[in-house]
Amino acid sequence: MDKMDKTYDPSFEKRIYDFWMKGKYFEAHPNDEKEPFTIMMPPPNITGQLHMGHALNQTVQDIIIRFKRMSGYEALWLPGTDHASIATEVKIVEQMKKEEGLTKADVGREGFLERAWAWKEKYGGRIVEQLKRLGTSCDWSKEAFTMDKNLSAAVADVFVRYYKKGLIYRGDRIINWCPHCKTALSDAEVEYREQQSNLWYYRYPFADGDGYITIATTRPETMLGDTAVAVNPKDEKMAKYVGRMLRLPLTDRVIPVVADDYVEIGFGTGAVKITPAHDPNDFELGLRHDLPVIRVIDDEGRMNENAGKYRGMDRLECRKAVVEDLKEQGYLEKIEPYAHNVGECYRCGETVEAIVSKQWFVKMKPLAEPAIKAVRSKKVEFIPKRFEKTYFNWMENIKDWCISRQLWWGHRIPAYYCDDCGETVVSKTAPERCPKCGGHMRQDEDVLDTWFSSALWPFSTLGYPRKNKNLSYFYPTSVLVTAYDIIFFWVARMIFSGIEMMNEPPFSEVLIHGIVRDAEGRKMSKSLGNGIDPLEIIDRYGADALRFSLATGIAPGSDTRFTEGKIESCRNFINKLWNASRFVIMNVTDEDDLSFPTRLNGADKWILTRLNDVIKEVTINLNKYEIGLAAAKLYDFTWSEFCDWYIEMSKPMLYSGDKKAHSHAAAMLTHVLTQILKLLHPFIPFITEEIYSKYAPKGSVLMVSEWPAYNKKTVFRKEEKNFEALRETIVAIRNMRAEMNVPVSKKVKAYVIAADEKFMRSAAGYMEKLAGIGEVVFVADRSEVTEKTTAIVTAAAEVLIPLGDIVDADKERERLQKEIAKAEGEIARLNALLANKGFVAKAPQKLVDGEREKLAAAVEKCGKLKEKLHILE
Known part of the structure; x- marks a missing residue:
């Protein structure tokens, strides 16, 4: 036996972790004699710093994998990190500006990527080392990074396969655009927040000078790109205007009134301005009516050449100018306060613009259907089940996924264009010459959405597209552990990618955990200043204390404080x-x-x-x-x-x-x-x-x-029952001693009338040691006891303690009588106060409630004192 230190000091944690690593105890290998159990770590961003959300997620996964490993499974927990296109690029751009005074344009693509990889090498492993401090038992020999050579090959392979099957296409579509990050965003990357704004009502005069139509909008600046006004053909009041032309205020253009069921009868003015270049619904309506698409806001959120005299203005600055001009020229009718949801970039919080752009898309309907079926048929189960509703709602209403991003850090799209003949080639390897005309080919400038590569994580990390033992043994994985906020971003995409590429879902269970909140139930955030650094907790208390505090009280799908x-x-x-x-x-x-x-x-x-x-x-x-x-x-x-x-x-x-x-x-x-x-x-x-x-x-x-x-x-159920009854008896004796203020050192006699005398005699030693009993005397009934006693009744026995062993009866009686008199005086005072109608009516409710609570406590205390006095008398 080795000696243990007198006091617990968690400084040994590093030594223990190094011991595990040296022994390769975290590693897992294909083993035909064992059943596999696999968890894929949700890869944290290389920009990441360990926060309480990470700590909870990693703790839950580590508890599961350690349990399964000890239960005889070949348990693989595969770790890794994500390149995080937007987040990382923003960091590097900021660093270049701060340290070198340079922009992306100054250094060019190659120079920027050199800096990006250098940044990754310097900072990318930081969170991995932090995860190790938490005790994560991952197979670090299989650690992956989404832009590793093997994973990049998997990304290119899947892109090409999708393209050949017609699941990936390129075209002009309305997309979400972040003017700050200067890139397209998928629908899942847009967060909606309610904003207090206005609804502006203004008139569109008919081109022939005979009357006008009033429309209402929250975005007057986009009217410069309007190409129609729509009404519902079933609206008797508005249908008569269909086919007539309107003069667009502040411009020299005329636009038609078109009929479309999209317009809701009775909503607003009954007429809707149509701006195909800056609204997804308007874009679809424009396609139906063959309307021109006029973009008036550029990639930086400024008005472009189609905006006339407003060119170069910021979109919000332009809004004010347009409203002022409409008012000055007599078109503005009224302004009403209006609250509505506004889309913001999930990364930077900038208001997102809907713009028409040529982008790459994944056709989602053919991929969503089998993914929905997999959950309905219980091939994939969500824990808790209520999150299936969230999943179905997203998947059943899914739109095509915009996967191209106007960034340099990430997986570059494997598409090549011939400027001579216009040929497009999608290939895993760069073609030397155009296969059609022999001309030079250039690669698409854009990179893929980060979530495209993350969607392949369960199989790309195991060597896909190469067939190998790891892939065949550990895929499909067992359970995915994640928070509910990335069901759209990641979970759904992994499910359809796994089914499409591997012919089966990537996991059988999705365990959803909540988020970590502060003591008041608020979400931890920088803005509230209530974030807790888990590394500081580890430094002060040790990783085990942090882990156990995160595990205690949690339930699947629920937030924890x-x-x-x-x-x-x-x-x-x-x-x-x-x-x-x-x-x-x-x-x-x-x-x-x-x-x-x-x-x-x-x-x-x-x-x-x-x-x-x-x-x-x-x-x-x-x-x-x-x-x-x-x-x-x-x-x-x-x-x-x-x-x-x-x-x-x-x-x-x-x-x-x-x-x-x-x-x-x-x-x-x-x-x-x-x-x-x-x-x-x-x-x-x-x-x-x-x-x-x-x-x-x-x-x-x-x-x-x-x-x-x-x-x-x-x-042994009989012994268990007996000992539970014995514990109840000992606790009751301890409580009596505490109430009677009997010193711990004072031994008392106990007369015991036992339900099972044989057992109680065998347990008498425990009563003596644990309840402070000096002598245990077994009797058949109370008549054998002549002393004045206090009784304790439990399932195991009736225990009679002589009062002379416990207290000086006369002194205790005198003390109790004084305490009772004092308590009764307090009760009388409080009753009089609460009977005073003036006090109850005029005093703050909190004060009145407080006095009532004092009265209840005084009555309870007085009752207990009288019970003790009754025992003595």
Whole structure:
């Protein structure tokens, strides 16, 4: 047995992690004798800094993979990082400007990419090292990066396959555009927030001078690109205008009135301005009516040459100018306050523009249908099930996915154009010459949406498109662990990509966890200043305390609160485990036989029964991903049953001086402790491995040991029932002593009328030690007891304690009478105050409620004092 330090200090965590890494215990390999269990880590961005969301996600995954590894699976947790096109490019652009005073245009594409890769090498591994501090047991030998050579080859292969099947196309479409990031965004990358704005009403006069139509809009600046006004053909009031021409204010153009069912009868003025270049619905309507597309806002959010005198203005500046001019020229009717949802870039928060642009798209309907079917048929199950509704809502209303981005950092689109003849070639390798005319070919300038490569993560990381053992053995994976905010971005896309490319979904279960909130239930954010740095928590309390605090109280799909009190409570639990383990190890000698005892006493049978129940329940909980429930059960069993009761019950045998008794107690304590360490290991791996290493056989490693199994041979229900009743009795005696202010050192006599005298006689020693009883006397009934006593009644026994052993009756009676008089005086005062109608009517409600609470507390206290006095009298 190696000595344990007197106090718990988590500084050993690095040593333990290095030991695991050196032993390659995290690695997984195809093994025909074992069933695989695979988790793919949601790859954090290389720009990332470990935050509490990462810590929760990684802790949940690590608990699952450690549990499965110990349960006999060939458990692979494959880690990696994401290149994060937009986020990384923004960082590098900022760095270039700050450190070199240069822009992307100054250094060119190659110069920029050199800087990007250098930045990745310097900062990209930062979050990986932070994840290791948390204790993540990933197979780091398989660590992947979305722009690794192999993964890039997978991206090119999938793009080409999609293109050849007609699932990828290039065309002019309305897209979401971020003027700040200067790139296209998919629908999933646009976040909508309610903004207080206005609704401007103004007139479009008929070209023949006979009347006008009033329209209402939240975006007057886009009217410069209007190419029609639409009305519903079934609207009797408006249909008569169809075919007439309108003069577009502030321009020299005339536009038609067209009929379309898209316009809702009775909504607004009944007429809608149509701007095909700057609204997705207008674009579709424009296609139906063959309307021209006039773009008036450029890529930087400024008005372009089609905006006439407003050219060069910022779009919001132009809005003010247009409204002013409409007012000045007599077109503006009125302005009304109006709240509406405005799309913002999920990265920078800039208001997104809808513009028409030539982009690459994935045709989604053919891919969405089998992905929907996979979830409906339960080939893929969401946990909790309610998130399937979110998934179906997205997938059933999905639009084609814009996958091209106007960036330089990322997977460049494998499309090549011949400027001589216009030929387009999509190929995994760059063609030397145009296959049609022999001319020079240039590659598309754009890169792919980051989520395109992330969607391939479950199989690209395993070597796709090459056929190999890792891919065939570990795919499909077992469970995806992720937060609910990326079901659209990532989960759905992985499902349809896996089905399309691998002919089966990438995982069978999707475990959704919530987000970490602060003590007040608010989302942690920089703007609120309520973020907690997990690395600071690890420095102060250790990784195990952080992990256990994140695991405690969580439930699938629900948010969790993180508080200082919670982390301190978990640190206290870990201290308790350390001290209890140290006690056990200190009391094991070289002479002890630690083999499992052949004869068991009552306490042994009780703790083994409880241990078996906990093993069974926790195993069920972890298989159902009920991590919070499992953590709570282990906390209670370890602290309240093993530490507080079983260790105390074992001390008489340890201190008896009997070698055989000592050996028995040592064997049982180490057996139960070992099972506890195994059960707790997935949650708090560092301390459990450290403690285990102090007494385990040489070469034995806890993290790859066998998960405890339920053993019905060591389940003793009768003894369990008896000992639960005994514990209830001892607790009742302790409570009585506390209420009567009996010093801990004072021993009292106890007359016991037992339901099962044989058992209670065998347990008398526990009562003496744990309840401060000096002498236990068994009697048949109360008539045998002549002393004045106070009675404690439990399921196991009626215990009579002589009052003379507890208190000086006269002094205690005098004290209680004074306390009762004082309490009654307070009750009278509060009753009078609350009977005063003036006070109740005029005082703040909070004050009145406070006084009522004081009255209730005083009445309760007075009642308890009278009960104690009654016992004495």
